[in-house]
Amino acid sequence: MLIVGPLLFLNRSSIMLALKYSSFEIEAGTDEAGRGCLAGPVVAGAVILPPDFNHPLLNDSKQLSEKKREFLRPIIEKEALAYAVAFVDQGQIDEINILNASILAMHNSLDRLGLVPEFIVVDGNKFKNYKNIPHKTIVKGDGKFLNIAAASILAKTYRDEFMFKAHQNHPEYHWNRNKGYPTSEHRQAIREFGSSPLHRKSFKLLPEQLKLDL
Numbered sequence: 001m002l003i004v005g006p007l008l009f010l011n012r013s014s015i016m017l018a019l020k021y022s023s024f025e026i027e028a029g030t031d032e033a034g035r036g037c038l039a040g041p042v043v044a045g046a047v048i049l050p051p052d053f054n055h056p057l058l059n060d061s062k063q064l065s066e067k068k069r070e071f072l073r074p075i076i077e078k079e080a081l082a083y084a085v086a087f088v089d090q091g092q093i094d095e096i097n098i099l100n101a102s103i104l105a106m107h108n109s110l111d112r113l114g115l116v117p118e119f120i121v122v123d124g125n126k127f128k129n130y131k132n133i134p135h136k137t138i139v140k141g142d143g144k145f146l147n148i149a150a151a152s153i154l155a156k157t158y159r160d161e162f163m164f165k166a167h168q169n170h171p172e173y174h175w176n177r178n179k180g181y182p183t184s185e186h187r188q189a190i191r192e193f194g195s196s197p198l199h200r201k202s203f204k205l206l207p208e209q210l211k212l213d214l
Helices: 066-079 090-096 097-113 146-169 184-193
Strands: 027-033 042-048 082-088 119-123 134-139
Touching: 027 097, 027 146, 042 097, 042 146, 066 146, 082 097, 082 146, 090 097, 119 146
Parallel strands: 027 119, 119 134
Antiparallel strands: 027 042, 042 082
16 A cells, blocks of 8 residues: 655555655756765766656665665666766865765766756755756755665765775775775774775774874
8 A cells, every 4th residue: 555645655665755856857866975985986976867767676775785776776777867977086085075075076977967957956965056056955865865866876886886896906905895984894904904095095094093104
């Protein structure tokens, strides 16, 4: 049984998100992945969904298993009216700080869309004006709106793919498992091996103030 409301509806197994926030026909959702990592890029996705899009599994990427994210990615890419992904690497993160790098990645992903959005919804509470297009920041928006959730899944899966490939060159950091996040395993590897070219020099790589060979 479905209970339909203005923003979401329920079924027996999940809460379905609203399609979009505004009444504009072409609304893009955007989100980033990797902001809290010690290594690698920050990656942003931007997605414009068709007005009839729906999928019962689509949710905030952090609430989904890796298997479900990988299952949803080709569905999003096939059915979206437009989608794009953009990377900002660790060097630029160190130059402009992680907040500015995250916003830059989102702007770059919007630049690459095949359609110009009339409105933009952004996960979080920080954003900079993009080409004078109206926007709305929404805290935990990836758990409220399908277009932001779709963007979060693309950002997360593309970044995970990048870090898995980086693991082949730097297996000592176990990026295939931690994807660059500050796990105890990752930090222990930094203690043992020092930092790599992919580590963010502006970040506190270890809780203790060790002098690293950066």
